[in-house]
Amino acid sequence: MGNRKGGQKLLLAGAVLVTLAIAVLSLCLGNIHFLPTRLPAILSGSEGTVNRSILLYARLPRTLAALSAGAALAVSGAVLQNVLANRLASPGIIGVNAGAGLGVTLCCAAGILSGPAVSAGAFAGSLVSVICIFLFSCWINASRTTVILCGVAMNSILNAVCESITVLDTDLAMLSIDFRVGGFSAVSFSRLLPAAALIAVGLAVLFTLCNELDVLTLGDETARGLGLSAGRYRLLFLALSALLAGAAVSFAGLLGFVGLIVPHFVRRLTGNESAKLLPLCAVSGGGFVMLCDLVSRLLFAPYELPVGILMSVAGGPVFLFLLARGGIHGTGGDHGAGGFRRKSRKKGNRGGTI
Numbered sequence: 001m002g003n004r005k006g007g008q009k010l011l012l013a014g015a016v017l018v019t020l021a022i023a024v025l026s027l028c029l030g031n032i033h034f035l036p037t038r039l040p041a042i043l044s045g046s047e048g049t050v051n052r053s054i055l056l057y058a059r060l061p062r063t064l065a066a067l068s069a070g071a072a073l074a075v076s077g078a079v080l081q082n083v084l085a086n087r088l089a090s091p092g093i094i095g096v097n098a099g100a101g102l103g104v105t106l107c108c109a110a111g112i113l114s115g116p117a118v119s120a121g122a123f124a125g126s127l128v129s130v131i132c133i134f135l136f137s138c139w140i141n142a143s144r145t146t147v148i149l150c151g152v153a154m155n156s157i158l159n160a161v162c163e164s165i166t167v168l169d170t171d172l173a174m175l176s177i178d179f180r181v182g183g184f185s186a187v188s189f190s191r192l193l194p195a196a197a198l199i200a201v202g203l204a205v206l207f208t209l210c211n212e213l214d215v216l217t218l219g220d221e222t223a224r225g226l227g228l229s230a231g232r233y234r235l236l237f238l239a240l241s242a243l244l245a246g247a248a249v250s251f252a253g254l255l256g257f258v259g260l261i262v263p264h265f266v267r268r269l270t271g272n273e274s275a276k277l278l279p280l281c282a283v284s285g286g287g288f289v290m291l292c293d294l295v296s297r298l299l300f301a302p303y304e305l306p307v308g309i310l311m312s313v314a315g316g317p318v319f320l321f322l323l324a325r326g327g328i329h330g331t332g333g334d335h336g337a338g339g340f341r342r343k344s345r346k347k348g349n350r351g352g353t354i
Contacts, residue, residue, distance in 0.1 A: 008276050011269060015280055019067070019287035026063040026294050027055065031302050057188070064196070065187040066293045066307075067286040069252040070262075072199045072244040074285025075206060075278055077259025078266070079241045082217045082274065083234055084147055090259035091126075091245035094151025098158035099129025099242070100249035104179065105162045109169055116194040119250045123198065126246035129154055130238045182253035182308025184293055191251045198247040202240050203282060210274035213237060217272065255289070255308050257315030262288055264322065 028034045032054060034042060042051045073091060080089040080096075091097045103125025107118045133154055137147045166176040178186070206213075212233055215223050220230040245259070262285045263277070270276040289307070292314070296307040 008270065012280055012283065015283040015287065019283050019290070022287050022290045022294065023063055023067065026066070026290050027059045029294060030054075030059065030297060061187050061189050061192055062184045062293065063290060065184045065192050065251055066290040068192070068196045068199050069184075069248040069255060070258060070285035070287065070289030071203065071282040072248040072285075073255060073258040074262040074266075074281040074288075075203060076241040076244040076248075078263035078274075078277055078281045079206060079213065079237050080259070081263055082213055082272070083237045083241070085217065086145070086148055087264065088148050088260070089151070090257075090263075091241070092254070092256045092259060093155065094133060094148060095129045095154035095158055096126045096151075096242055096245045097249050097254050098155045098162070100126040100246035101179065101254055102129075102158050102162050103246065104250055105165050105172065105176070108172055109165055115190065118191070119195040119198055119247055122195075122250035123243050123246035125158075126242035126249070127239055129158060130242045131235075134235060134238060178306075179253045180308075181306040182255040182311070183296075183306040184252060185297075185304060185306075187251055195247040195250045198243060202243040202247070203278075206237075206240055206244075206278060207275075209233075209237075210278060213274045214272075253308060256312050257319060258285055258289060258311070261315055261318055261322075 024036050024039075027039065028036055032051070034051070034055070038047065039055070041047050042055050045052050076096070077090040080091065080094065081087050083089075084094075100122040103121035103123070104118060106125075107113075107121040112118060112121070133147065133150050137150055140146070162176070166172045212228060215226055215228050216230060216233050216237070223230040223233070248255070263281050266280050266284055267277060270280055289311075292311050293307045296305045296310045299305055299310075
């Protein structure tokens with residue numbers, strides 16, 4: 001047991017070091033390259049105000065934004081997969097990102113382009129999406145697979161509403177394109193800091209609720225036997241997932257596959273124990289998105305490819321490969337404990353309760 005704990009700590013420490021190295025490269029590389037050893041001098045202003053401005057107002061917020069968005073989306077995906085007991089669950093698939101996108105679109109249509117209001121609007125949109133999926137799944141006695149399909153339908157509806165708004169308000173058309181492809185080229189501290197604060201709070205709360213998340217994944221009957229209100233905690237975890245995804249979407253746009261691919265690979269290293277899974281997902285997700293952002297701005301320099309396009313191009317084939325190998329699948333059957341089925345009055349229905 002001691003060797004396993006030591007191995008997990010070593011794995012997390014290694015991931016932190018790799019992520020820090022990627023962060024340094026993200027600060028140093030671009031149209032203008034800096035040596036890592038020059039960073040302290042540039043920050044102090046001894047090498048001129050131009051380099052300092054590039055580092056402080058372009059590279060630093062962009063790097064922090066990629067780190068925050070990657071951590072938030074990866075942890076959100078891992079929590080959704082555990083709560084819904086399905087490895088296909090992720091913010092981009094079940095409509096959480098689309099709900100956040102609708103919230104941001106409504107804020108932009110009202111003339112609010114940055115600040116806490118945009119983050120609040122993104123969270124509200126993602127939360128409404130999650131609650132609608134939750135309530136509808138309860139109403140129809142949905143199985144785990146059906147919950148994912150409900151999310152896919154909700155994703156389509158919310159995207160259609162966003163498209164309608166941008167068609168009716170032509171001033172939002174260009175902003176909508178940038179938002180849908182996702183990226184960090186226009187991120188500033190005024191857009192990032194309110195959302196980053198929400199992400200920090202959401203991650204801190206989730207890290208303290210790892211035991212409850214593990215108990216919830218054992219099934220409703222087991223959770224109730226251990227004194228845990230399964231329905232309330234499931235809704236709490238869904239809300240926290242919506243908070244993370246909504247905050248990330250508010251400044252990063254619609255980034256795909258992070259919440260699906262990263263938890264899958266991390267789970268192979270850590271297993272399903274949340275205390276090990278969630279921190280490594282946060283570090284790995286942040287490093288992965290920073291690396292993709294770095295590649296996207298170096299690949300066709302001096303031109304820049306939006307990072308959302310690069311992640312979709314790379315993530316799609318990886319996802320298909322995992323599906324072909326059977327690497328991503330739901331856990332348990334459709335009627336297993338922990339699903340959304342209500343207790344039925346009909347004799348013979350053994351579905352779990354909320």
